[in-house]
Amino acid sequence: MSRRFALIGAVAAALFPATPSTAQQQEPAATFRSGADVVSVEASVRREKRPVTGLKLGDFQLLDNGVPQQISDVSYERLPIDVTVVLDVSASVTGAVLDQLRQSVRQLKTDLGPSDRLKLVAFNMQVRRLADFEAPASATDSAFASLSGHGSSAIFDSVAVQLASTTPPGRRHLIVLFTDGQDSSSITDPEALFDVAKRTTSTVDIVLASAVAERSASPFARSPGRPPITIGRMYDQLARETGGMVVTTTPGENLASTFRRTLADFRSSYVLYFTPQGVERTGSHTIDVRVKQDGTEVRARRGYIWK
């Protein structure tokens, strides 16, 4: 029997006419630097754990493969944001935690700006898109009603698909992953996930339900010939590759405030634009972003792959 049946359900989407969302209809207010040669880098700048505001172009220093670059523009809080919330609803995420997640997503929605958008994805051993960016606001609430925690976890598959989704010009993309730890179902392995991460401009923040045990990130999916990576290192590397952060919560902690913090941190990040000079226009590049002020900490993606 043919497996082409699997495609049939999705065809039903064609029955419903496309209706651009309000956010889509609005032109981004911000300037966007485009062009094949322009690279954008998100940079979160902190001093004593608080965002540093008011930085100008000349306050930054950016190295591409060790070569100083001329930053052509800096954007701050101007570009609309797409937030993709990826929720682990496996057997270990039930009851009170699920309720907290519902409240957290609701809170996140209220924190969005008028041009910002939210997508909701849930996974256990299956990855499900519950509400797309274009979905009406009520869709996320009704989607939660159908959720119950059960099954195993396809964490890497879920994140890989969201990372591979390109961000429309003039927008920024934050992925907030909530999970309690170990992948047990994915086809995608950590190395493949990192490869996708290097090719994207999206930022991944990882909210862990509790401290993770230092065991293999996935008992099944492994790149041939590579040693297994531990869960903690895997999440740290994913965050570093994308300029995101790992937040470890404790049982009973208010998840809504954690989710708010990730969005606020992302919103207060700078976007730097530069046209690489003096480096090979091919392959993998490392990036080092610095701020010429004492006591500041900069978090930015580690590199990019020339497109």
Next chain:
Amino acid sequence: MGVIAAFLTASAAASSRASPVLPVLADRIWFSPGPGTLDYLRLFDHPEEWSRARSVVTVFKFYAQHTQTPAPSIVGPNSYDALVRAGAFRKVVSWKIKTALEAGSVKEFWCTPDASGMEASIQSTLDAVKAIEDAGGQLSYLAMDEPWVSGRAKACGGPALEPTADRVALYMSTVNRARPTLKIGLIEAYPFSSEEAIETMVQLLRARGVPPAFLHMDVDWHSLPPGAFARDMKRLQTFAASLNMPFGIIIVGYNGEADALYASDDGGLANVIADAFQTWDAMPDHIIFQSWVVTSTGLFITPSNLPEDQLYTHTNTLWDLFRRLRGGTGGPVGKSVPK
């Protein structure tokens, strides 16, 4: 399976040294990557990563879902907007590769008591064609996704072939009136439908004045009755040739849990095809390398497409199996097809 994997390993190593581009008849090799693959967009952003495979691909087939907004979940990151931004439809034209679209014509949800279901089906396809053209594409082929599989549903009339023939005829004639140059062909499942039934389907359409422009077989090679495949495919090939209708076989894998397992599946079907047709000249007019496999996690991300010099990627498998079917040097355990 191990033998096939070994063959792929050996032939991949051999093919990485092979540079000459083999001549391919017009429209012979079709490529349709998994609709939600994570590197689908990279096919267009980095065409150099599959220049060898691309040199023999003559038709690139998109899924209708790639043209729909909002994007159905099966396309994953490969939404219409993303494809347009990557210049996908335009680049296929610039590579002098023809564009095909696979769409549902008859599906359960379109088998309504009144005409509204088929009207929606037709409109959906016309919207898809327009979306491709709006993005700089030029659609040459429209492949109907197994109407007689869905057509067996109770809502569509059950096992009788005629009700589906009526619906398909309406679909083809209406779409062709709007797009006269579009070649509309039929994909059907074998051995889900018998060789005789598939011939009957074609004849029913011809009797309604809408002969299919091509006939493609979706073969579940794991379910083949012993000895039947070669006999039935050759009969269908002869039948199609008598109607001047190109005949093709889709090379597809059914295991989406890993690229290697998928490639092994692909290789198995290629072996069956090689055994059946023996020489390149005798091979089907169209050979379609396609994936619609779904992973256990519910995603259409298998197999990876790139790079073509990495074992088990879809472009790597395409090249290797093409060479094998073409009569190129096979691996040490492969059965090379004489030219």
